[in-house]
Amino acid sequence: MPPYALQLLIALVLVGLTPLLSYPLAVGSGWVDALDAALLVLALVNLRIAWGAANHAGAARVPGGRGGAPAWFVLTGLVTAALITWAMVRALTPTLPS
Numbered sequence: 001m002p003p004y005a006l007q008l009l010i011a012l013v014l015v016g017l018t019p020l021l022s023y024p025l026a027v028g029s030g031w032v033d034a035l036d037a038a039l040l041v042l043a044l045v046n047l048r049i050a051w052g053a054a055n056h057a058g059a060a061r062v063p064g065g066r067g068g069a070p071a072w073f074v075l076t077g078l079v080t081a082a083l084i085t086w087a088m089v090r091a092l093t094p095t096l097p098s
Helices: 003-016 034-061 071-092
Strands: 024-027 031-032
Touching: 003 034, 003 071, 031 034, 031 071, 034 071
Parallel strands: none
Antiparallel strands: 024 031
8 A cells, every 4th residue: 555545544534534523613603513624624634645645656656757646546535625525514514503
């Protein structure tokens, strides 16, 4: 397993934890999920670190340093970024207290 794949896996695990964990925080007249937002920020940081490492590893494989991340990583990274975006919008959209 390439070293940058672990960072991508950590980002996916953090996104997967968000439906299971919750810490509601009152904002105005509604509630937002502060713990989900914090976990998603960490997931985004891990994705950024993994993306940079994958691009660096791809550039080292190609003479002239013009290579990029492998296709499987780009596809999985884009899906992870979409999941992070969806979960962040869901976490930070205020809900009315029940």
